[in-house]
Amino acid sequence: MNTNESAENYLETILVLSQRLPVVRSVDIANELGFKKSSVSIAMKNLREKQQITVTDAGFIYLTESGKAIADMIYERHQLLSVWLTKLGVPEKIATEDACRIEHVISSESFEAIKKHVTTSN
Numbered sequence: 356m357n358t359n360e361s362a363e364n365y366l367e368t369i370l371v372l373s374q375r376l377p378v379v380r381s382v383d384i385a386n387e388l389g390f391k392k393s394s395v396s397i398a399m400k401n402l403r404e405k406q407q408i409t410v411t412d413a414g415f416i417y418l419t420e421s422g423k424a425i426a427d428m429i430y431e432r433h434q435l436l437s438v439w440l441t442k443l444g445v446p447e448k449i450a451t452e453d454a455c456r457i458e459h460v461i462s463s464e465s466f467e468a469i470k471k472h473v474t475t476s477n
Contacts, residue, residue: 360459363429364388365398366407369418370426378415432458432466439473 368387372379385395399416402408407422418426433454440450461469 361398362402362405362407363425363459364455365395365402366418366422366426367429367433369408369416370423370430373418380414380416384416429458432461435466435470435473436461439469442473 365384368384369379372383372387376383381392381395381399384390384399385392388395399408399410402422403410407419407425409417409419411417436454436457437447437451440453441447445453
């Protein structure tokens with residue numbers, strides 16, 4: 356997993372957790388991803404430096420506008436690719452895992468073509 360892919364995963368996780376929890380903290384991210392809290396802390400520092408998240412004094416993590424834009428893009432890719440692969444007959448667990456890998460490397464052109472195909476063929 357490259358640095359960008361890792362950052363995208365963290366941003367997507369923060370987005371997903373923020374839909375489920377009143378506030379998101381490093382410990383929530385660590386629990387969700389099964390990572391050590393120390394690894395998550397380093398990642399949060401990097402995302403803060405890139406101004407993709409803000410962290411309050413109480414340790415609550417919020418996506419900035421740029422962080423949310425990336426998270427939304429990755430989440431949309433994840434959702435659509437998972438559904439598409441499942442519809443093609445891929446078992447759900449494998450479809451979700453593959454979508455998680457594909458979402459980071461697919462070009463926007465290829466994704467848009469798949470999206471157009473999926474949404475017009477329903």
